[in-house]
Amino acid sequence: MSTQPVETIAVLLMAYGGPDKLEDIPAYLADVRHGRPFSQALLEEITERYRRIGGRSPIVELTRAQAAGIERLLNACEAAEQGIRYRTYVGMRHWHPYIHEVVPEILRDGADRLVAVVMAPHYSKMSVGAYLQRLSEALESQRAEFPVLAVESWKDEPAFIAAVADRITEGLARFAERRDEVVLLFTAHSLPERILTWGDPYREEILASVEQVARHFPSRRWVFAFQSQGASEEPWLGPTVEETLDRLAAEGVENVLLVPIGFVCDHVEVLYDVDIEHRHYAADLGIRLERTASLNDHPLLCQAIADVVRRRVTEARALAR
DSSP states (O other): OOOOOOEEEEEEEEEOOOOSSGGGHHHHHHHHTTTOOOOHHHHHHHHHHHHHTTSSOOHHHHHHHHHHHHHHHHTSHHHHHTTEEEEEEEEESSSSSBHHHHHHHHHHTTOSEEEEEESOSSOOTTTHHHHHHHHHHHHHHTTOOSOEEEEOOOTTOHHHHHHHHHHHHHHHHTTGGGGGGOEEEEEEEOOBGGGGGGTOOHHHHHHHHHHHHHTTSTTOOEEEEEEOOOSSSSOBOSOBHHHHHHHHHHTTOOEEEEEOTTOOSOSHHHHTIIIIIIHHHHHHTTOEEEEOOOOTTOHHHHHHHHHHHHHHHHHHHHHHO
């Protein structure tokens, strides 16, 4: 009795990374800045931010939890019937485990092909493109030649949209009898304005997701802003969260639910920038600002990634026949 050969498919989930402890911050900051020098003031500022959120970043373990959920979904009975075995891996862009540290493990495990997914739904050459470049360099350093399927965007995956809508419904419930007054404030990480000169689709990708989520709440007012602008002198995409809150306050808005749609798990841009800085800024304006819970390993988030991976693999296998 013959058995169908099994194709082993590695799924590499890539995320930004973050320090494991306060003592890691100088090395982490040096990596983020590509070795450019930084001031003592900047080091102290970043250290204080991490101190305020518990002294470390939770991004690695949260991405691993996502990976575990995605792997379970991918290795359903259909995968076995198709002669496929999926195995998920986690690699970080700016901290351990670095992408280049994980690639040798993938090769040792004997993967037949690799699906690369950045845990950011919206494509930009400066963000998603940079992760894929790191992966390409890591593979080249290992002289690895095997098929790589890159998922550049998953902004409109139905399960992702449903997961965000689910978090919004939960968040609105916290406002009780005032929930009808709540304005939704969607946010994503800002990038330098120079990406616009490239024809970069980042803003349009985000708004495509926002508009699909907003359809779940047809009578609800929503606005969009960029958050977490960098420290460089060059112009960054706006409007900022602060500018948007100023405008809402001037209009008499008193209740805002912030939806960080550009982020899929808790890390410093959510736990500090939103939960501490933006919440305090809103309070000073007389606005109650709440935040939707991060998706983290929400079953629908895991489903969204599993769906897009499975679809890419199915397409690749069909072309190979």
